[in-house]
Amino acid sequence: MTIAEFQEKLLQQAVDADFKEVEVYFERKTSFECKLYEGQIDSYETSEDGGLSLRGLYNGKMGYSYTEKLDDESIPFLIDSAKANADILDEDEGIDIFEGSSEYAGHQFYSEELANIEIADKVELLRAIEKNILTYDPRIVTLDYCILKEFSTERSLVNSKNLSLSQKENGLVIFISTVVKDGDELKTAGYLKMTRDFYALDVEEIAKEAAEEALANLGEKSIPSGKYPIILRYDATAALLATFMPVFSAENAQKDQSLLKGKVGQKVASDAFTLLNDPFHPNALTGSNFDGEGVATKQQAIILNGTLQTLLHNRKTAKIEGCATSGHAHKNSYKGTLTIAPQNLYVPPGQKTQADLIAAISEGLLITGLSGLHSGTNTISGDFSVAATGFHIKDGKIVSPVKQMTIAGNFFDLMKDIEETSSELYFLPQGYGSSSLLVKELSVTVE
Amino acid sequence: MIKQSVIENVLQAALTSGGDFSELFIEDKYVNSLTLRGGKIEQSISGRDFGIGIRIFSGLQSIYTYTNDISEEGLLIAARRAALAIKGGAAGTIHPLHPEHITPIHKILLTPNTVEHARKADVMRQANEIARSYDERISQVGIRYLDEQQHILIANSEGKFVEDTRIYSRLSIQATASEGNEVQTGFYGPGAHAGFEFMENLDLHHYAGEASRIAITMLHADECPSGKFPVIIDNEFGGVIFHEACGHGLEATAVAKNNSVFANRIGEKVAPDIVTYIDDGTLPNEWGSLNMDDEGEKTRKNILIENGILKGYLIDKFNARRMNTEPTGSSRRQSYRFSPTSRMTNTYIAPGTSTPEDIIASTEYGIYAKYMGGGQVNPATGDYNFAVMEAYTVKDGKIDRPVRGATLIGNGAKTLQLVDRVGNNLAHGAGMCGSVSGSLPVNVGQPMIRVREITVGGTKGE
Numbered sequence: 011m012t013i014a015e016f017q018e019k020l021l022q023q024a025v026d027a028d029f030k031e032v033e034v035y036f037e038r039k040t041s042f043e044c045k046l047y048e049g050q051i052d053s054y055e056t057s058e059d060g061g062l063s064l065r066g067l068y069n070g071k072m073g074y075s076y077t078e079k080l081d082d083e084s085i086p087f088l089i090d091s092a093k094a095n096a097d098i099l100d101e102d103e104g105i106d107i108f109e110g111s112s113e114y115a116g117h118q119f120y121s122e123e124l125a126n127i128e129i130a131d132k133v134e135l136l137r138a139i140e141k142n143i144l145t146y147d148p149r150i151v152t153l154d155y156c157i158l159k160e161f162s163t164e165r166s167l168v169n170s171k172n173l174s175l176s177q178k179e180n181g182l183v184i185f186i187s188t189v190v191k192d193g194d195e196l197k198t199a200g201y202l203k204m205t206r207d208f209y210a211l212d213v214e215e216i217a218k219e220a221a222e223e224a225l226a227n228l229g230e231k232s233i234p235s236g237k238y239p240i241i242l243r244y245d246a247t248a249a250l251l252a253t254f255m256p257v258f259s260a261e262n263a264q265k266d267q268s269l270l271k272g273k274v275g276q277k278v279a280s281d282a283f284t285l286l287n288d289p290f291h292p293n294a295l296t297g298s299n300f301d302g303e304g305v306a307t308k309q310q311a312i313i314l315n316g317t318l319q320t321l322l323h324n325r326k327t328a329k330i331e332g333c334a335t336s337g338h339a340h341k342n343s344y345k346g347t348l349t350i351a352p353q354n355l356y357v358p359p360g361q362k363t364q365a366d367l368i369a370a371i372s373e374g375l376l377i378t379g380l381s382g383l384h385s386g387t388n389t390i391s392g393d394f395s396v397a398a399t400g401f402h403i404k405d406g407k408i409v410s411p412v413k414q415m416t417i418a419g420n421f422f423d424l425m426k427d428i429e430e431t432s433s434e435l436y437f438l439p440q441g442y443g444s445s446s447l448l449v450k451e452l453s454v455t456v457e
Numbered sequence: 458m459i460k461q462s463v464i465e466n467v468l469q470a471a472l473t474s475g476g477d478f479s480e481l482f483i484e485d486k487y488v489n490s491l492t493l494r495g496g497k498i499e500q501s502i503s504g505r506d507f508g509i510g511i512r513i514f515s516g517l518q519s520i521y522t523y524t525n526d527i528s529e530e531g532l533l534i535a536a537r538r539a540a541l542a543i544k545g546g547a548a549g550t551i552h553p554l555h556p557e558h559i560t561p562i563h564k565i566l567l568t569p570n571t572v573e574h575a576r577k578a579d580v581m582r583q584a585n586e587i588a589r590s591y592d593e594r595i596s597q598v599g600i601r602y603l604d605e606q607q608h609i610l611i612a613n614s615e616g617k618f619v620e621d622t623r624i625y626s627r628l629s630i631q632a633t634a635s636e637g638n639e640v641q642t643g644f645y646g647p648g649a650h651a652g653f654e655f656m657e658n659l660d661l662h663h664y665a666g667e668a669s670r671i672a673i674t675m676l677h678a679d680e681c682p683s684g685k686f687p688v689i690i691d692n693e694f695g696g697v698i699f700h701e702a703c704g705h706g707l708e709a710t711a712v713a714k715n716n717s718v719f720a721n722r723i724g725e726k727v728a729p730d731i732v733t734y735i736d737d738g739t740l741p742n743e744w745g746s747l748n749m750d751d752e753g754e755k756t757r758k759n760i761l762i763e764n765g766i767l768k769g770y771l772i773d774k775f776n777a778r779r780m781n782t783e784p785t786g787s788s789r790r791q792s793y794r795f796s797p798t799s800r801m802t803n804t805y806i807a808p809g810t811s812t813p814e815d816i817i818a819s820t821e822y823g824i825y826a827k828y829m830g831g832g833q834v835n836p837a838t839g840d841y842n843f844a845v846m847e848a849y850t851v852k853d854g855k856i857d858r859p860v861r862g863a864t865l866i867g868n869g870a871k872t873l874q875l876v877d878r879v880g881n882n883l884a885h886g887a888g889m890c891g892s893v894s895g896s897l898p899v900n901v902g903q904p905m906i907r908v909r910e911i912t913v914g915g916t917k918g919e
Contacts, residue, residue: 047714050517050518051518051542052517052518052519053518053519053520053521053796054518054519054520054521054539054542055520055521055522055796056521056522056535056538056539057522057523057524057794058524058526058535059508059523059524059525059794060525061504061506061525063504073501074500074501074502074503075502075503075504076502076503076504076505077504077505077507078504078505078506078507078508078525079485079505079507079525079527084505087505091503091504092503094501094503094574095501095502095503095574096501097574098491098498098501098574098575098577098578099497099498099499099500099501100496100497100498100499101497101498101499152714152715152716154716154836154837187837189716189837196837196838197838198835198837198838235683235684265494265495265597266596266597266633266635267597267633269640345502345504345506346502347500347502381833381835381842382831382832382833382842382843382844382864384831384833385830385831385832385833385843385844386830386842386843386844386864387844388641388642390633390640390641390642391639391640391641391642393861393862395681395844395862395863395864395914395915395916396842396844396864397840397842397864397866397914414840414866414867414868414912415866415914416683416842416864416866416912416914417914418683418862418864418914418915418916419916453683453914453915453916453917455683455684455864455866455912455913455914455915456912457685457866457867457912
């Protein structure tokens with residue numbers, strides 16, 4: 011049975027089983043991952059997998075189910091499970107299956123060229139990168155990991171209202187963690203490069219960046235704990251933004267789980283802070299022409315010069331508020347229910363370079379990495395207290411890396427304390443991006 | 458699930474280009490997940506995960522492929538394609554498969570898939586009611602119910618052929634307290650390798666009440682002072698600190714390539730005499746327990762540190778090759794999408810002799826971490842960080858005031874050396890552990906512990 015046949019059969023049988031409206035979502039992924047260790051292939055992984063989910067309106071409520079086994083016996087499983095799940099809900103979502111937007115953007119997220127590159131060429135590239143890093147400097151001991159991963163995903167959404175959408179995307183990501191040692195001091199640093207343009211990858215440049223990132227961490231010094239002006243580097247900011255994304259969800263606001271509730275149109279950040287959503291940003295590896303419900307996606311400002319323009323809505327939250335959906339329904343995969351998430355949320359670049367921002371600081375810190383974001387942050391209160399790596403800045407210059415430290419503050423206060431953004435722009439593979447931010451001050455505790 | 462003859466053919470196909478070991482992992486898993494928020498069941502989803510992982514070793518090279526194409530032809534193609542990653546050699550041969558029977562040590566009384574959603578929802582509503590009515594300042598309660606039934610079959614070229622069913626149940630309670638502009642949350646998430654009987658016997662008053670109590674307590678907590686202090690970490694989930702600070706560093710994943718501060722140190726003194734650290738996958742029905750690991754090895758009790766002396770590591774089949782030793786029943790993976798590697802099961806510090814009262818009474822000034830949040834570690838350097846969900850200052854031998862925003866940072870190997878009290882009240886807590894082979898249920902446990910000095914990050918100056 012082909013997927014199209016399975017989808018067709020499932021739609022028909024669900025309608026016959028008293029579902030008023032149904033949607034079938036299908037996803038298929040292929041991936042290749044290679045990990046090197048001292049010139050040898052340490053692990054090598056390929057995959058081809060996928061699954062399918064059913065979402066249907068049954069007695070006025072939306073039932074969900076999914077399966078990764080696509081055979082005839084799965085159809086009754088999907089239908090019976092979705093019914094049982096609809097039955098138990100207390101909430102009539104008040105929302106139906108979407109009939110479709112009038113127009114969709116036609117952006118491409120798939121590179122045929124990338125898909126056609128031989129595995130051997132990718133492994134060779136990674137081998138060359140590893141070799142270049144290991145010979146870059148005698149203080150480089152080993153690579154904690156050296157990984158190349160390529161993926162492609164095909165998605166399709168069809169429903170009983172004759173909507174039929176599909177999309178293909180692919181990308182390549184390189185992850186490296188370099189271990190450096192000088193005397194007793196042992197340090198590591200992670201490095202990530204993502205692209206859809208394989209031939210633009212420059213072995214020497216990647217090796218240099220990965221090596222320098224780690225070497226810079228040697229020679230750590232302690233500084234007194236206290237409050238300092240902070241430059242949050244682009245990558246650290248993008249990670250922080252990804253963590254605090256739930257505060258922009260209209261669903262969380264409606265459930266009293268976001269302090270941005272009722273703040274649309276109000277000033278929630280400094281004039282220097284703008285936050286954009288761009289499903290088609292060329293620097294990002296993610297993106298889509300339609301959201302998890304099939305609504306056409308669009309470029310829009312979430313915060314413009316400090317003023318909150320909109321929260322992230324799906325059709326249900328928009329209906330509750332009496333506004334139009336912003337196209338942010340999100341299906342993480344066929345395995346989940348519908349949630350809310352942005353498509354490429356980022357802080358756009360400013361005028362001055364990161365170096366200019368550093369030059370203007372008499373004493374402060376450049377923060378280059380955050381860890382413990384999953385546990386040291388609270389998206390409801392906005393509080394964060396996380397481990398950080400970074401450098402001491404004095405008289406406009408970087409003086410030394412700082413010993414293990416934590417930075418602490420509150421995300422809502424931080425948005426108000428942003429004084430400037432740099433001209434660099436960096437995206438994480440998950441679609442969160444940023445420039446570097448100059449923040450008035452944060453609490454820093456140094457070991 | 459799949460005919461034995463097909464399995465043999467696939468194992469054989471995986472060795473066509475000279476691999477010396479092949480393995481098949483077949484997984485069929487049912488999941489039910491329900492969410493309650495605002496007093497209402499707002500989400501409910503059921504699903505079936507199904508897929509197959511094929512692993513091949515060639516010396517110190519590991520090849521992995523996975524698919525959910527279950528046709529014999531599809532599997533043979535996947536196996537042969539994976540084998541191509543090995544640069545040609547004579548085809549290896551497989552041993553005849555010997556079906557092995559596992560005697561389950563973790564008894565399941567009530568399979569969750571046979572229990573109606575309504576009974577699951579009842580448990581959630583009760584927990585919601587308890588958390589809600591704890592205090593009028595509780596403004597929101599979120600409850601998540603999860604059950605999983607994972608059936609696995611493992612077969613390998615050495616003749617292993619074994620099946621097992623694992624059943625998990627977990628209830629997570631998050632309470633939000635609000636007053637004026639202040640909002641704080643509290644969380645508790647008990648779980649077990651058990652059926653629905655776990656939910657029916659769960660002390661909801663304790664767990665839901667605690668989630669709300671934490672949120673209310675933190676509502677008017679001071680900012681946490683920062684600096685270096687003695688830190689008392691309470692029992693149960695407090696053990697997460699040693700899970701990160703030394704557990705991960707004892708996994709062969711890090712040790713085999715010398716990317717751990719504990720590598721090549723068996724027999725050395727790595728902790729004070731009062732510290733004994735154990736990983737035990739056999740504890741009946743505990744959240745991190747298993748009848749067998751994800752390579753089909755029976756789980757066991759592995760003593761990692763005994764009275765301060767490093768005794769052993771957690772080792773999987775592949776890293777055992779690099780280390781020239783035997784696996785320890787510690788190989789785990791989240792699903793067929795992950796190649797397995799050495800991971801923890803239920804890890805804990807064995808009880809000592811101090812009473813919790815004495816530990817607090819003998820602390821002049823410090824921080825008492827009652828409930829830990831999560832944390833993480835860099836296994837190569839041993840540097841860790843942790844969030845404390847509920848913390849207090851300790852003054853003159855007494856628990857003083859609640860403080861918020863406490864983060865602990867340090868180095869695992871160094872922190873281990875600074876343990877100066879081990880209590881007599883061992884308890885285990887359930888958590889999820891994320892690492893290279895995915896997110897896994899693990900227990901962390903300990904009695905109350907005191908560490909002479911940890912760097913505490915907070916928002917208030919020293």
